[in-house]
Amino acid sequence: MKIVVPVKYVPEPTAAWRFADDLTLDRDGVEGRLSELDEYAMEQAVRVVEGGVDAEIVALTVGPAKATDALRKALAMGAHSGVHVLDDAMHGSDAMSTSLVLAAAIRQTGFDVVVTGMASTDAEMSVVPAMVAERLGAAQVTFASSLSVDASAGTVTIRRDGDTASEQVQAPLPAVVSVTDQTGEPRYPAFKAIMASKKKPVTTWSLADLGISPSEVGSAAAAAVVTSLAPRPPKQAGVVVVDEGDGATQIADFLAERKFI
Amino acid sequence: MSEVLVIAERTDGGVRKPTLELLTLARRLGEPSAVLFGPADAAVVDQLGEFGARKVYLAQDPAIGEYLVVPKVDVVSAVAQRVQPAAVLLTSSAEGKDVAGRVAVRLGSGIITDAVDVRAGSAGLEADQSVVAGEWLATSRIVRGIPVVTVMPNAVTPEPAPVTAVVEPADVEFGVASRSARIVNRAPKTATGRPELADAAVIVSGGRGVGSADGFTLIEHLADALGAAVGASRAATDEQWYPHEFQVGQTGKTVAPQLYLATGISGAIQHRAGMQGSKTVVAINKDPKAPIFSISDFGVVGDLHVVIPQLIDEISKRTS
Numbered sequence: 380m381k382i383v384v385p386v387k388y389v390p391e392p393t394a395a396w397r398f399a400d401d402l403t404l405d406r407d408g409v410e411g412r413l414s415e416l417d418e419y420a421m422e423q424a425v426r427v428v429e430g431g432v433d434a435e436i437v438a439l440t441v442g443p444a445k446a447t448d449a450l451r452k453a454l455a456m457g458a459h460s461g462v463h464v465l466d467d468a469m470h471g472s473d474a475m476s477t478s479l480v481l482a483a484a485i486r487q488t489g490f491d492v493v494v495t496g497m498a499s500t501d502a503e504m505s506v507v508p509a510m511v512a513e514r515l516g517a518a519q520v521t522f523a524s525s526l527s528v529d530a531s532a533g534t535v536t537i538r539r540d541g542d543t544a545s546e547q548v549q550a551p552l553p554a555v556v557s558v559t560d561q562t563g564e565p566r567y568p569a570f571k572a573i574m575a576s577k578k579k580p581v582t583t584w585s586l587a588d589l590g591i592s593p594s595e596v597g598s599a600a601a602a603a604v605v606t607s608l609a610p611r612p613p614k615q616a617g618v619v620v621v622d623e624g625d626g627a628t629q630i631a632d633f634l635a636e637r638k639f640i
Numbered sequence: 641m642s643e644v645l646v647i648a649e650r651t652d653g654g655v656r657k658p659t660l661e662l663l664t665l666a667r668r669l670g671e672p673s674a675v676l677f678g679p680a681d682a683a684v685v686d687q688l689g690e691f692g693a694r695k696v697y698l699a700q701d702p703a704i705g706e707y708l709v710v711p712k713v714d715v716v717s718a719v720a721q722r723v724q725p726a727a728v729l730l731t732s733s734a735e736g737k738d739v740a741g742r743v744a745v746r747l748g749s750g751i752i753t754d755a756v757d758v759r760a761g762s763a764g765l766e767a768d769q770s771v772v773a774g775e776w777l778a779t780s781r782i783v784r785g786i787p788v789v790t791v792m793p794n795a796v797t798p799e800p801a802p803v804t805a806v807v808e809p810a811d812v813e814f815g816v817a818s819r820s821a822r823i824v825n826r827a828p829k830t831a832t833g834r835p836e837l838a839d840a841a842v843i844v845s846g847g848r849g850v851g852s853a854d855g856f857t858l859i860e861h862l863a864d865a866l867g868a869a870v871g872a873s874r875a876a877t878d879e880q881w882y883p884h885e886f887q888v889g890q891t892g893k894t895v896a897p898q899l900y901l902a903t904g905i906s907g908a909i910q911h912r913a914g915m916q917g918s919k920t921v922v923a924i925n926k927d928p929k930a931p932i933f934s935i936s937d938f939g940v941v942g943d944l945h946v947v948i949p950q951l952i953d954e955i956s957k958r959t960s
């Protein structure tokens with residue numbers, strides 16, 4: 380069985396993010412990392428294998444040269460091999476293009492289960508998994524808060540916690556699963572695992588290797604484009620008082636003044 | 641004028657408030673039509689009409705409730721291909737995103753998620769988004785296909801514009817691929833009787849500072865005094881002091897209420913990402929350096945276990 384885990388290289392959440400003149404996120408000038416939410420996907424893939432399913436885990440990233448850092452972390456967490464789709468023509472891609480390339484790469488590696496994060500911590504769209512499932516014609520079970528794979532039955536079962544109900548959903552393989560941060564804390568790779576990961580194979584593919592023309596992706600092909608971008612005006616710092624027995628009264632006064640009570 | 645498809649989300653006996661917001665927004669772009677799943681319920685159809693939907697495309701095949709996402713995608717795509725709407729609008733919920741992503745691929749459309757405002761635009765539909773943990777405002781334009789947009793709850797105030805809604809059947813044949821992810825069990829959650837977190841006007845949130853599951857009773861009392869929904873930080877939901885569906889932040893709900901009252905919450909970036917759009921923020925925290933104060937309109941440095949009971953008394957004194 381093959382489990383593919385798409386992992387994204389994103390700016391460190393606490394770093395000061397910058398945008399380039401073409402309004403794309405500057406991924407070179409900012410410290411980056413494997414998206415924290417994709418660590419949960421890696422963790423689940425590894426747990427499936429540790430749980431006795433005989434599977435090879437392939438970590439897959441679409442991104443700039445530095446995105447290999449994300450792959451290395453995924454390999455240290457337990458992926459057996461990595462695939463890096465690296466092509467300058469990808470610059471400025473929207474979710475449509477990214478999902479096109481991910482799906483093509485996943486088809487090329489072969490797959491039974493695709494495990495993704497619930498959202499990338501930079502774009503925060505939460506649509507790429509559904510798009511990839513649609514493109515692959517695979518079953519889709521998204522926003523899983525728990526996941527189990529039954530290799531002999533050829534099924535995946537998840538729990539999906541909504542606002543009004545908690546659902547158990549079962550799908551036949553091949554399937555695309557996205558997992559939330561409720562699935563269980565990702566492991567910290569041990570030093571030995573980090574060293575061992577350096578010997579694991581990473582394959583680099585260009586768009587040509589995937590049979591995709593540069594005109595199908597990137598800024599030129601984007602179906603949605605950012606036309607302006609501005610920092611949110613800094614919030615006027617409000618009043619902060621120290622409670623000396625009248626803190627509650629002061630809040631009540633403030634709420635009354637703003638007509639909340 | 642072109643139609644604008646609004647994908648309705650139901651609650652008991654009606655549609656969710658965000659659906660009414662979508663209908664209100666849709667009127668800026670064209671003539672709203674709703675896509676409704678499940679049984680034909682006159683009250684629901686009337687409610688859609690009251691907010692401007694002239695047509696209600698109704699799909700009632702039971703498979704829609706039994707299988708995840710794809711049956712709905714089949715219906716929405718078929719209607720969109722037939723009527724070529726000016727846009728397809730959905731709510732930014734888990735299901736809204738799932739449906740939106742697949743519909744965009746099927747239609748070959750541009751997609752914008754988590755819009756806080758939508759306009760017709762002279763060169764194509766435009767939407768504003770709050771990005772990078774709410775720290776930047778972006779405007780995007782759809783330049784290809786039928787625009788697919790998911791909209792944040794509370795983007796607009798729902799305004800009625802009564803018309804008589806006409807129901808049009810929209811059921812389609814579902815193939816094997818649409819009947820793949822089957823819901824094998826559904827455990828309903830008990831209703832709280834409080835406003836829905838995602839679109840509440842007032843939210844009282846508790847974090848690690850609340851200290852225990854019992855402590856959340858205090859948060860609930862304050863919420864009830866203000867007619868508010870209860871929220872929580874991930875620290876509090878991870879501790880299982882309060883259920884996960886009430887978590888506010890990057891991996892919880894994004895909320896934008898008129899008033900957000902944060903108690904015992906430090907204001908980590910992932911938490912702020914989910915509440916940065918709140919109109920007014922009030923914080924109670926015992927640490928004067930807590931980052932939450934830097935985005936608060938009013939803050940009290942103090943112990944929430946002392947301040948909140950007094951505040952509840954004060955509110956009941958002033959409102960009785």
Ligand SMILES: Cc1cc2nc3c(=O)[nH]c(=O)nc-3n(C[C@H](O)[C@H](O)[C@H](O)COP(=O)(O)OP(=O)(O)OC[C@H]3O[C@@H](n4cnc5c(N)ncnc54)[C@H](O)[C@@H]3O)c2cc1C
Nearest residue numbers: 847848849873874875889890891892904905906926927944
């Ligand atoms: C990938 C990822 C996703 C995440 N998603 C989310 C998310 O969706 N939502 C979210 O909230 N977090 C999220 N987090 C976690 C986030 O980084 C913080 O850890 C979390 O928000 C902290 O919660 P807190 O403010 O309640 O706790 P703390 O940071 O521990 O703060 C508790 C605060 O309570 C105050 N306090 C203590 N006792 C009292 C008292 N008696 N009276 C008054 N004040 C008191 C303290 O001074 C302190 O400021 C995410 C993290 C990651 C890595």
Ligand SMILES: Nc1ncnc2c1ncn2[C@@H]1O[C@H](COP(=O)(O)O)[C@@H](O)[C@H]1O
Nearest residue numbers: 385386441495496498499504505506507
């Ligand atoms: N460039 C990328 N490379 C690899 N995986 C990605 C990429 N973009 C998105 N993904 C995957 O899709 C998930 C959701 O992303 P998004 O829809 O952007 O929020 C992420 O958690 C990743 O698993």
